[in-house]
Amino acid sequence: xxxxxxxxxxxxxxxxxxxxxxxxxxxxxxxxxxxxxxxxxxxxxxxxxxxxxxxxxxxxxxxxxxxxxxxxxxxxxxxxxxxxxxxxxxxxxxxxxxxxxxxxxxxxxxxxxxxxxxxxxxxxxxxxxxxxxxxxxxxxxxxxxxxxxxxxxxxxxxxxxxxxxxxxxxxxxxxxxxxxx
Numbered sequence: 001x002x003x004x005x006x007x008x009x010x011x012x013x014x015x016x017x018x019x020x021x022x023x024x025x026x027x028x029x030x031x032x033x034x035x036x037x038x039x040x041x042x043x044x045x046x047x048x049x050x051x052x053x054x055x056x057x058x059x060x061x062x063x064x065x066x067x068x069x070x071x072x073x074x075x076x077x078x079x080x081x082x083x084x085x086x087x088x089x090x091x092x093x094x095x096x097x098x099x100x101x102x103x104x105x106x107x108x109x110x111x112x113x114x115x116x117x118x119x120x121x122x123x124x125x126x127x128x129x130x131x132x133x134x135x136x137x138x139x140x141x142x143x144x145x146x147x148x149x150x151x152x153x154x155x156x157x158x159x160x161x162x163x164x165x166x167x168x169x170x171x172x173x174x175x176x177x178x179x180x181x
Contacts, residue, residue: 006176011051015158015178018044033159033181035130039072049073052128052156053080060126060153062119064088064145066137067112070129073158077128086118086125088141099147101140112140119148132157132177135166142173 005012018038025032039045056063056077064086065074071087078085091100091111098113119125127141132155142152154174160166162180 004180005178007051007055007178011048011178014038014044014047014051019159019179033131035069035072035158038158045076049076049080052077056126056156057081059124061123062086062125062150064114064125064127064141064152066127066129066141067093069131070127073128073130084118086114086145088112088114088127088137088144099144101143101147103136103140105134105136110136110140112137112144114141114144114148116148119145119150121149123150124153125150126153127155128157129155130158132160132166132170132175133164135164135169138166138173138175139169142170 015038018041020034020037022032022034024030038048060081060083062084063074063078065071067089074085091113094113094115097116099116100111100113102109102111125145127138129138132138138155145152154176155170157177158179160177160180167175
């Protein structure tokens with residue numbers, strides 16, 4: 001694990017101590033880092049949300065959660081910040097009107113969508129998710145927010161998988177991760 005992070009050591013320790021590693025999930029050879037123990041611990045999860053709120057307070061007007069674990073982080077963070085939450089979802093899960101972005105995956109393609117009427121012109125939007133892997137979903141979210149008239153301020157993730165090149169795909173964007181593997 002890399003030690004470079006914009007978050008204090010206590011935040012890193014909090015997240016790290018609540019991760020569960022699951023070998024061969026969702027496929028053989030994959031080491032899945034599960035945040036479920038963190039969100040199941042009310043004190044730990046509450047502390048994380050407070051830390052994130054302190055970091056982004058006054059800097060954003062909305063928080064965009066990426067389907068699906070990003071929703072778990074975005075909703076309480078938006079509430080704590082006193083701002084709205086935007087949902088960036090997989091294709092076909094939001095009633096229209098929507099704007100959509102198609103993007104490439106390692107094996108195939110995917111589509112993310114956003115209801116543009118939920119974004120105000122010039123609104124500063126923090127994108128949040130549990131993991132940054134290849135960066136495709138986060139990049140699509142940035143594009144959707146911009147198309148809807150918002151201004152993405154950056155991406156916050158709990159875990160960054162550095163070998164998958166997500167940060168490079170998001171070059172020029174603010175990316176903050178608590179843990180890097």
